[in-house]
Amino acid sequence: MIDLNFKPNRRMNNIHALRKYLHQNPELSGQEFETSKTIATFLQQYQPDELLEGLGNGTGVIAVYEPSEEVKKSIMFRCELDALPIQEVNEFAHQSKFKKISHKCGHDGHMAVMCAFAKKLAENKMQHTKVILLFQPAEENGEGAVAIYNDTRFKTLNPDRVFALHNLPGYDFHDIVVKNHTFTCAVNSIIIKLHGKTAHAGEPENGDNPALAFAEIIKEYDQKNQPDAKKEKFTVLTPIYLTMGTEDYGISAGYGEVHYTFRRALNVEMKALEEELEQIAIASAKKYNLQPEIFWTQRFSANENNPQAVDIVRQAARDSHFNLIERETPFQWGEDFGIFTENFAGAMFGLGSGKKTPNLHNPDYDWPDEITETGAQIFFKISELIDAQ
Numbered sequence: 001m002i003d004l005n006f007k008p009n010r011r012m013n014n015i016h017a018l019r020k021y022l023h024q025n026p027e028l029s030g031q032e033f034e035t036s037k038t039i040a041t042f043l044q045q046y047q048p049d050e051l052l053e054g055l056g057n058g059t060g061v062i063a064v065y066e067p068s069e070e071v072k073k074s075i076m077f078r079c080e081l082d083a084l085p086i087q088e089v090n091e092f093a094h095q096s097k098f099k100k101i102s103h104k105c106g107h108d109g110h111m112a113v114m115c116a117f118a119k120k121l122a123e124n125k126m127q128h129t130k131v132i133l134l135f136q137p138a139e140e141n142g143e144g145a146v147a148i149y150n151d152t153r154f155k156t157l158n159p160d161r162v163f164a165l166h167n168l169p170g171y172d173f174h175d176i177v178v179k180n181h182t183f184t185c186a187v188n189s190i191i192i193k194l195h196g197k198t199a200h201a202g203e204p205e206n207g208d209n210p211a212l213a214f215a216e217i218i219k220e221y222d223q224k225n226q227p228d229a230k231k232e233k234f235t236v237l238t239p240i241y242l243t244m245g246t247e248d249y250g251i252s253a254g255y256g257e258v259h260y261t262f263r264r265a266l267n268v269e270m271k272a273l274e275e276e277l278e279q280i281a282i283a284s285a286k287k288y289n290l291q292p293e294i295f296w297t298q299r300f301s302a303n304e305n306n307p308q309a310v311d312i313v314r315q316a317a318r319d320s321h322f323n324l325i326e327r328e329t330p331f332q333w334g335e336d337f338g339i340f341t342e343n344f345a346g347a348m349f350g351l352g353s354g355k356k357t358p359n360l361h362n363p364d365y366d367w368p369d370e371i372t373e374t375g376a377q378i379f380f381k382i383s384e385l386i387d388a389q
């Protein structure tokens with residue numbers, strides 16, 4: 001799909017040109033083969049001490065910068081490689097080359113930030129801190145981070161601290177947005193399939209129709225909502241898909257399914273909710289003589305930030321004279337960096353991408369290049385502060 005003749009040239013030494021090239025050549029989750037090659041090739045000019053390729057599901061890249069003296073600690077920064085199945089409506093020169101695939105979450109920009117950061121690390125070595133740059137595949141479907149986490153080559157790196165940023169439209173350019181504890185919510189999705197028995201529509205009593213079970217499940221799930229993010233047990237349940245039977249008016253339905261996605265602020269509360277939702281589905285199925293089949297999909301752990309790690313981000317923002325914003329409530333979107341903050345002390349934070357920039361996943365969104373250097377600067381400052389600790 002992507003121009004295989006692409007080679008880094010002098011024009012590509014420019015980070016903004018790289019970002020625009022990535023924007024023009026987006027790839028979906030798990031298919032970031034060319035993107036990963038582009039990144040690995042581009043990074044070579046900044047001579048990482050180690051460059052690992054083919055990580056996770058096959059497209060992850062890691063660049064390692066060793067310190068000038070003995071390694072006493074290690075720190076990981078992460079960005080994402082994948083684009084979204086969204087048709088780009090922008091008509092600028094770097095418009096996506098592909099129908100219904102485009103970088104609408106700014107992951108092209110996050111990659112550019114990491115490359116600009118790599119340039120700084122190549123020019124200024126840390127003294128005792130090993131710096132690991134992770135270019136992670138498949139963030140949008142929640143599969144990439146866990147695949148990297150389970151990769152033995154990643155496991156041996158075992159970072160002491162982990163950080164990631166996400167750009168945030170609706171905030172001024174260069175704002176640094178922080179929050180202790182949950183930054184993004186835990187998200188999970190449930191698929192409930194109910195198997196009954198078809199019957200003559202005139203004699204539904206001779207079959208097992210799933211309609212009433214779905215009615216009960218939907219009603220009970222709705223009662224679990226606690227949409228006030230400032231309150232405890234903040235919970236959002238969203239019905240996604242519902243189907244049963246066929247459009248045959250002589251047949252009483254014998255099968256159906258309902259899909260929900262739901263989110264909570266804390267991983268431990270999420271687990272409790274998952275059990276409750278499963279029990280509701282099983283009980284309703286039993287009541288109406290239906291066989292339930294339950295599947296889970298697209299799970300994202302909450303990003304539960306370590307307050308000390310957030311303090312380092314705060315200090316880095318102050319030292320760099322960026323506007324620091326303390327956010328009160330978690331973001332309701334899922335971000336699979338949560339698997340890293342669940343297992344390592346770390347933090348995810350926001351980088352303002354412009355009050356008037358279209359929202360993430362909107363068809364007219366585009367990464368503003370003016371914040372690329374800001375992202376690289378804050379990552380570099382965080383490394384310096386940790387190195388000096």
Ligand SMILES: [Zn+2]
Binds near residue numbers: 104105140360361
């Ligand atoms: Zn996204």
Ligand SMILES: [Zn+2]
Binds near residue numbers: 139166
């Ligand atoms: Zn994203």
